[in-house]
Amino acid sequence: MFSIEHEFDSTVITLVDEGAAPLSEDVIINAFEECVTVEQYDPRTDTVQKITLSIGQLRDLGAALDLPEGVYLREVRP
Numbered sequence: 001m002f003s004i005e006h007e008f009d010s011t012v013i014t015l016v017d018e019g020a021a022p023l024s025e026d027v028i029i030n031a032f033e034e035c036v037t038v039e040q041y042d043p044r045t046d047t048v049q050k051i052t053l054s055i056g057q058l059r060d061l062g063a064a065l066d067l068p069e070g071v072y073l074r075e076v077r078p
Contacts, residue, residue: 009033 001016015027025041036058038051053061060074 001018003014003016005012005014009032011031013029013031015029017023017026025043028039030037030039035055036053038053039048041047042049063072063074
């Protein structure tokens with residue numbers, strides 16, 4: 001299950017783990033104009049872990065999901 005909310009400066013997507021236990025904590029994705037952050041609560045440390053991806057890194061990730069093993073350079077078109 002997931003939800004999508006539009007905030008003033010970002011779009012917030014929350015991914016909720018469903019199914020048989022053990023379940024993972026929710027993943028919260030904030031899509032800003034200049035970057036995307038991915039957050040997840042870590043119960044072992046009682047902190048929220050955050051990763052920030054540039055828009056270029058996000059595009060590379062999207063492309064990588066459909067490719068086999070290897071090293072790639074994404075062509076940037078003007």
